[in-house]
Amino acid sequence: MKDNFYSNIDNYFNKKAKFYSQKGKSFFWSKLRNSELNGFKKLINVFKKKIFLELGSGSGFYSNFLILRGAKQVYAIDRSKKMVESISNKKVKKLNLDASNFSLNKKFSYILCMGLLEFVKSQEKVLLNAKKHSNNNSKIFILVPRDNFFGYIYKIFHKFNGITIKLYSLKGIQQLLARTGWHLDKYVKVHYFGIIVRAKIK
Numbered sequence: 001m002k003d004n005f006y007s008n009i010d011n012y013f014n015k016k017a018k019f020y021s022q023k024g025k026s027f028f029w030s031k032l033r034n035s036e037l038n039g040f041k042k043l044i045n046v047f048k049k050k051i052f053l054e055l056g057s058g059s060g061f062y063s064n065f066l067i068l069r070g071a072k073q074v075y076a077i078d079r080s081k082k083m084v085e086s087i088s089n090k091k092v093k094k095l096n097l098d099a100s101n102f103s104l105n106k107k108f109s110y111i112l113c114m115g116l117l118e119f120v121k122s123q124e125k126v127l128l129n130a131k132k133h134s135n136n137n138s139k140i141f142i143l144v145p146r147d148n149f150f151g152y153i154y155k156i157f158h159k160f161n162g163i164t165i166k167l168y169s170l171k172g173i174q175q176l177l178a179r180t181g182w183h184l185d186k187y188v189k190v191h192y193f194g195i196i197v198r199a200k201i202k
């Protein structure tokens with residue numbers, strides 16, 4: 001999966017795979033994570049026996065949570081080999097693929113896209129591909145950083161690793177969803193700079 005746009009991103013996440021899968025991280029990191037998880041729980045309450053698709057799964061923080069809550073299976077897609085390799089749950093199907101162009105010949109009612117879009121080359125391609133893997137009742141859950149002061153600090157943090165991330169306004173998210181065949185259903189702001197949106201097929 002060689003692509004110059006992704007060379008720093010892949011290097012960074014391959015290096016971070018161990019950290020992502022390790023428990024007991026710093027207080028600040030855990031605080032952010034808890035806030036994101038609580039926000040996600042406000043937008044979804046059905047897990048049992050469901051099959052999920054997770055785009056940009058990393059080392060499976062959300063995939064593992066879904067299984068713990070009773071999901072039947074999760075298809076976890078990530079372009080970092082090290083990240084998907086560190087998922088150990090048997091009910092998680094690990095797929096080292098790019099979220100913008102994989103093809104599974106399968107439709108999902110629930111799709112997660114948590115902390116992915118700010119890194120990708122084309123957010124449109126990812127959401128259009130998510131749509132291709134959806135049915136008329138599908139819902140997608142998207143976590144992105146907001147374009148506020150703290151989001152800007154987060155952006156600078158990634159700049160030090162040679163990665164330029166995107167920040168999002170609510171309007172920008174709505175427009176992106178509209179361009180890709182989705183529409184915003186509900187959202188929650190989390191911690192200092194995150195927003196999680198739930199969107200449905202238009």
Ligand SMILES: C[S@@+](CC[C@H](N)C(=O)[O-])C[C@H]1O[C@@H](n2cnc3c(N)ncnc32)[C@H](O)[C@@H]1O
Pocket residue numbers: 009010013020055056057058059060061062077078079080083097098099100113114115116119120121
């Ligand atoms: C900030 S991490 C989030 C991981 C996970 N969702 C979580 O919350 O723990 C972003 C992940 O997106 C992956 N990623 C970046 N660009 C991607 C792409 N085009 N397709 C698939 N995965 C991608 C990275 O490898 C990384 O694992």
